[in-house]
Amino acid sequence: MNRLSQWLFDPVPLARVVLFRRFVYAFVIIDILLLHTSGFRHGWADPVWYQPLIMGEWLNIPAANVPQVMILKWGTVLVAAFALTGRFPRVSGLVVAVGWIWYQYVAFAYGKVDHDRGDFVIALVVLPLIGMAATAGPAGDRTRSELAGFAFRAMQLAAIATYFLSAWAKVRFGGWEWVNSATITRAVIRRGTFIGDWLLEIPWSLHAFQWVLFSAEMLAPVIFFVGEKWRRRMVAAWFVFHAATYSVITIAFWPHLVMMLAFLPLEEYRDRAVARWNSWRGGDSGEPEPQVKTPASPA
Amino acid sequence: MLRLGKPAKGLLAALLLVVSALFLGGTFVGSDDWWPFAPWKMYSTSTAPSGPVGSTLIEIQEAGSPEWQPASLHPDTVGLNRAEIEGRMTMIKEDPAVLGTLLKSHSELLPDDPEWTAIRVVRSDVILHEGERTGETRDTTLAVWPSSARTAEDDAPRIITEAAQ
Numbered sequence: 001m002n003r004l005s006q007w008l009f010d011p012v013p014l015a016r017v018v019l020f021r022r023f024v025y026a027f028v029i030i031d032i033l034l035l036h037t038s039g040f041r042h043g044w045a046d047p048v049w050y051q052p053l054i055m056g057e058w059l060n061i062p063a064a065n066v067p068q069v070m071i072l073k074w075g076t077v078l079v080a081a082f083a084l085t086g087r088f089p090r091v092s093g094l095v096v097a098v099g100w101i102w103y104q105y106v107a108f109a110y111g112k113v114d115h116d117r118g119d120f121v122i123a124l125v126v127l128p129l130i131g132m133a134a135t136a137g138p139a140g141d142r143t144r145s146e147l148a149g150f151a152f153r154a155m156q157l158a159a160i161a162t163y164f165l166s167a168w169a170k171v172r173f174g175g176w177e178w179v180n181s182a183t184i185t186r187a188v189i190r191r192g193t194f195i196g197d198w199l200l201e202i203p204w205s206l207h208a209f210q211w212v213l214f215s216a217e218m219l220a221p222v223i224f225f226v227g228e229k230w231r232r233r234m235v236a237a238w239f240v241f242h243a244a245t246y247s248v249i250t251i252a253f254w255p256h257l258v259m260m261l262a263f264l265p266l267e268e269y270r271d272r273a274v275a276r277w278n279s280w281r282g283g284d285s286g287e288p289e290p291q292v293k294t295p296a297s298p299a
Numbered sequence: 300m301l302r303l304g305k306p307a308k309g310l311l312a313a314l315l316l317v318v319s320a321l322f323l324g325g326t327f328v329g330s331d332d333w334w335p336f337a338p339w340k341m342y343s344t345s346t347a348p349s350g351p352v353g354s355t356l357i358e359i360q361e362a363g364s365p366e367w368q369p370a371s372l373h374p375d376t377v378g379l380n381r382a383e384i385e386g387r388m389t390m391i392k393e394d395p396a397v398l399g400t401l402l403k404s405h406s407e408l409l410p411d412d413p414e415w416t417a418i419r420v421v422r423s424d425v426i427l428h429e430g431e432r433t434g435e436t437r438d439t440t441l442a443v444w445p446s447s448a449r450t451a452e453d454d455a456p457r458i459i460t461e462a463a464q
């Protein structure tokens with residue numbers, strides 16, 4: 001029990017929270033403006049097409065109309081931009097969470113639910129928990145926080161659950177024979193690129209891809225039991241997988257890609273990039289500071 | 300290091316358990332209605348290696364032209380996308396008049412485009428044999444609105460054969 005608690009609340013530097021939440025709120029803006037726009041157009045669809053989800057029945061959410069989607073779209077974008085400044089992180093984070101979830105709801109309550117957006121909800125809900133993190137200094141606050149650790153663990157679990165549970169959904173809806181079906185062939189016929197069309201000429205390639213995909217999804221939770229080095233390699237492998245999927249059927253699970261960043265030590269990457277940038281600009285300012293302890297400086 | 304008290308940890312762990320239970324419930328017994336806890340069923344259904352792979356499309360007539368022409372089935376043109384129309388086919392077949400709302404949404408979204416006067420929903424089946432395309436496509440009319448635009452060609456599938464691949 002104690003070890004489980006240690007794992008769940010394994011502290012994370014606040015600097016990582018500062019960087020991660022920038023990815024999240026920047027993504028919200030890009031997503032609403034460019035990536036997932038079908039909800040906006042539902043403002044123009046006749047209410048006869050509205051099919052409330054359970055959430056909408058509980059909360060009495062009405063069918064979309066033009067003013068509603070305008071307010072949701074631009075309101076959420078504005079507050080997300082404000083959240084990027086790091087001020088009032090709890091309030092702004094909460095408003096973005098409500099706005100984005102509602103906007104997705106409008107997109108999904110017209111007969112088609114996308115299945116790649118459940119995990120991002122977790123990120124939007126847990127980030128406002130860590131209020132003070134956003135105020136960490138620009139140089140990066142190395143203070144570690146158990147609350148931040150919990151938030152990251154929850155996001156990692158949600159991201160990996162997306163793979164693992166989607167494998168089980170395949171078993172539930174497609175049966176174990178899913179791996180031998182023509183599901184990916186069907187996807188390529190419906191929305192394949194020229195690479196996809198080329199793979200259609202080699203039918204075994206798409207068949208093999210289904211076996212690889214299904215096995216990788218079932219084994220995804222292994223990531224929690226391996227060392228740091230392999231963890232990073234596995235995250236990289238998933239990014240390669242998603243790039244390959246995009247090149248074949250132009251489908252990318254965008255919010256989920258942001259979630260996968262929750263596995264990475266972003267503040268270390270940032271420091272390394274900054275050091276490289278400084279040394280590239282010449283001078284030795286990019287060199288690591290001497291290890292000799294100097295008296296505490298005001299910075 | 301910023302630590303958390305025991306009660307806070309207990310509360311957060313309990314919340315995590317509840318959310319996990321909802322996601323697990325969604326996967327094993329839930330449906331799309333459960334979103335955000337809906338099952339993650341992207342590409343989860345099985346498609347038989349031999350048989351039809353269908354996709355739905357719309358064809359329209361413009362004012363003054365009785366000819367059917369393919370049109371974009373996209374949120375920017377009619378307020379809905381293909382999957383949403385596919386998900387509501389039962390309703391559309393029962394009451395093709397709902398297709399009339401798409402004509403209205405189209406003229407509101409694109410007021411400068413030629414007006415659409417009739418619309419039909421067509422399922423285009425690409426025929427597979429053991430995972431490969433046979434070169435045959437079968438187009439079936441699923442619904443027409445207004446009903447006066449319906450003709451004899453809507454009563455049977457239209458078979459189109461491509462030159463051998």
